[in-house]
Amino acid sequence: MGPLYPQGLISEPLNLLIALFIGIGFGIGLEAGGFTNTRKLAGVFYGYDFVVLKVFFTAALTGAIGLFLLDNYGLMDIELTFYPKTFWIPTTIAGIIMGLGFIIGGFCPGTSVCAAFTGKIDGIYFVIGAFIGILGYGFTYEPLFEKLRNSGGLGKANIAAELGISDELFIFIVTVFAVVAFIVANKIQQKVNSKNPVENIEELGL
Amino acid sequence: MRTTDKIVIIGLLLGSVWLFFSGKNTPEKGEIPPGKLHELMLQKHRDISADELTERIINGDPLLQIVDVRDTKEYENYTLSGAINIPLKDILKKDNLAYFDQDVLNTVIFSNGTSDAQIAWNILTRLGYKNLTILKGGLNNWFETIILAKPPTGPYDKEADELYQFRKGARVYFGVGGGIEEESAPKPKVRIPIIKHKKKEVEGGCS
Numbered sequence: 001m002g003p004l005y006p007q008g009l010i011s012e013p014l015n016l017l018i019a020l021f022i023g024i025g026f027g028i029g030l031e032a033g034g035f036t037n038t039r040k041l042a043g044v045f046y047g048y049d050f051v052v053l054k055v056f057f058t059a060a061l062t063g064a065i066g067l068f069l070l071d072n073y074g075l076m077d078i079e080l081t082f083y084p085k086t087f088w089i090p091t092t093i094a095g096i097i098m099g100l101g102f103i104i105g106g107f108c109p110g111t112s113v114c115a116a117f118t119g120k121i122d123g124i125y126f127v128i129g130a131f132i133g134i135l136g137y138g139f140t141y142e143p144l145f146e147k148l149r150n151s152g153g154l155g156k157a158n159i160a161a162e163l164g165i166s167d168e169l170f171i172f173i174v175t176v177f178a179v180v181a182f183i184v185a186n187k188i189q190q191k192v193n194s195k196n197p198v199e200n201i202e203e204l205g206l
Numbered sequence: 207m208r209t210t211d212k213i214v215i216i217g218l219l220l221g222s223v224w225l226f227f228s229g230k231n232t233p234e235k236g237e238i239p240p241g242k243l244h245e246l247m248l249q250k251h252r253d254i255s256a257d258e259l260t261e262r263i264i265n266g267d268p269l270l271q272i273v274d275v276r277d278t279k280e281y282e283n284y285t286l287s288g289a290i291n292i293p294l295k296d297i298l299k300k301d302n303l304a305y306f307d308q309d310v311l312n313t314v315i316f317s318n319g320t321s322d323a324q325i326a327w328n329i330l331t332r333l334g335y336k337n338l339t340i341l342k343g344g345l346n347n348w349f350e351t352i353i354l355a356k357p358p359t360g361p362y363d364k365e366a367d368e369l370y371q372f373r374k375g376a377r378v379y380f381g382v383g384g385g386i387e388e389e390s391a392p393k394p395k396v397r398i399p400i401i402k403h404k405k406k407e408v409e410g411g412c413s
Binding site: 054058062069166167172175182 | 214
């Protein structure tokens, strides 16, 4: 049955309309979860709030489990879903840059836009900075970045296939890893907050 | 630990266990189910005609990859310009599969007739490789259509005449002027396709 758009089951305008509503829902979810607050986001790096780690792990695993279940029951052809190719060198460099941006700015791209639209000045500056970066990259892509961008190509890399295990077993292993990460994160959070109590950030009105 | 954390952990674990067991009923990893294979086999663009392939060879189509699945001896004796040789018996070798593990080039498979090319197409399609076509009628039909092209008979037909002129021109391209002199044609350099990292094990996973 799915995915709907690549098989021509829905038109492009309808596809974009659905994406718009999902985007609005995502934004509401981020704001409701406190993700437009830089302190909550940066907390994962300081050890006093691991909600980002938990949400990212939960979202990725929910998506993976859901997609593969739909595929296994014939409701989704996973071969038709977008599968980006891996370029390990630029991905590693970009990951470091994004991690630094996350620590320094306290936002990731999605949360910064949400924060900007809720009127947070730091969010607005972050979005302006991101746009300057996007334009700078775009205009200097050919002379500066093209070679780097195409380096370290691994094609459509799949860890499960490389390990010679099924996707289902791989997802189960990642789930167990996530559960351990949840428990360890909670312990670290309790330890950090007992030594240096941080006020409940929601009560700070930020 | 908060209640929501516990609910999330239990939910994820149950979901992943469900997924793990549901995977046992699916076809072997990477293989295409019979229904889908049937659908692909009936697609019109699965075959390419001798004229269309010839035109693409002459035009130097950069997206064309031609695979000769006959024996090496037959390949060395005569093959199509730019064709690479992957004998049918060696098609599942890791290095050979790398030629098909890409989604940029259109791969045309041929043998003397169509049965060996059809077998290769079936194997490769079941393994999930895309953009595969078969030369209609095989090399025998191609030779008869292009190299042994006969002038149109009957009343003058512009289209038939143009097609004949094209075939005559193609004959020269393939090094066959007045007679059959295929050996005199310089063999174009074999195009090296984009070889990407191996996508999946041939034997499939254990799902």
